[in-house]
Amino acid sequence: MENYLYFRKLRPVTATAAFSGSGNATAAFSGVGVAANLDNINEIASLAVTSAGGAGTGHATVLFETTAVLPAPTYSSTALAIATGSVHYLNPADQALANSVITLDASSVTGGYDLASSDTVTITFKQGLETSFMYPVSALKGIVATDTDTTSLTFASILGNSTDDVVTIEHAAGKFEDICKLVNDACNAFPRDGRLVSVIDLGFGETTILGGDNPASITSFEYAPEGGAAGMAT
């Protein structure tokens, strides 16, 4: 019998970034995790563009819900006048996310939008690719301090590759012993059974740490299976 260690990232979480000035792309979103790990559009539940000004912003195609507006509208690339401060909701599935940067489809494409100077894009991340996971205790290879306020847990690769999977925990400075005790408690929680043990659960903005307290003041963690390369067997 062995336990299974369960982790869940901070989701949903909302973040805003401004137009980068080129490529119809935003600057990188911050506060939602390591940029290199934010590559999958299926993590985004909603996406809203706020127009910053008049000049150069009249290029949107607006996404209508055909079940709500009758007769059903057709999309058009005709420039629309976008009022300053107005908010437009785009379908995330039509856009692209790579390295924490959103690139919108151009207005010539259905569901697209041409960003202009100082426009901002607000996205909300939901549960998606690699936002929650579990490992059997036997997959844990070890723990190492990687910075004054970060500790990394190494697990045997979930795919069996030579690159281990790493969970990097952000916590208060010097709290390494608390992290090690937390993991030890999780591994040995039910020695005669074998159960799912929630080690760190940040779902829905609630910080739930095994044991109830949070002596290490854990604030977030990152998950990098296969060295950060997203994409599983399927």
Place this chain on the structure above:
Amino acid sequence: MREENYLYFANNGGNSTDKDMAMFPASTFRGAVSISNTTAEFFFAPQDGTGTTANGVLLTFAAVADTTGATTANGTASGNPHVGDGIARSANTRLVMEKFAQLASGNRKNTTNFTVIKDLNTLPANEGPVSSSGISEVTAVAITID
């Protein structure tokens, strides 16, 4: 003899084609990861013995709809603040993982140790573990064995 628990998966493909069914020893389980808000994949050491290409079983389940505000991903439905609305809570991700853990650890003396994680086929009644359909939240099974 080492007590082992064997985990059984079957889709609703009629037991007629390749990878309609797979069974893995619980000890070969490597971990599970959420793939989307309605899917999670469970990985096992490969059956071919290479140890390098994992076998995966993708389980699908329902998202749990958010009941507040707008209900669509693009925020166009009526409701209160749009940003953040439409988020399915994905409560079943954890629930399915938890049930898997319980079943995978279900090895007990004087039992068959044959454990159905999910069988989507029409099953005979009153035949012990063969009659079990497994985790009720799972609606689809996709088996990848390279």
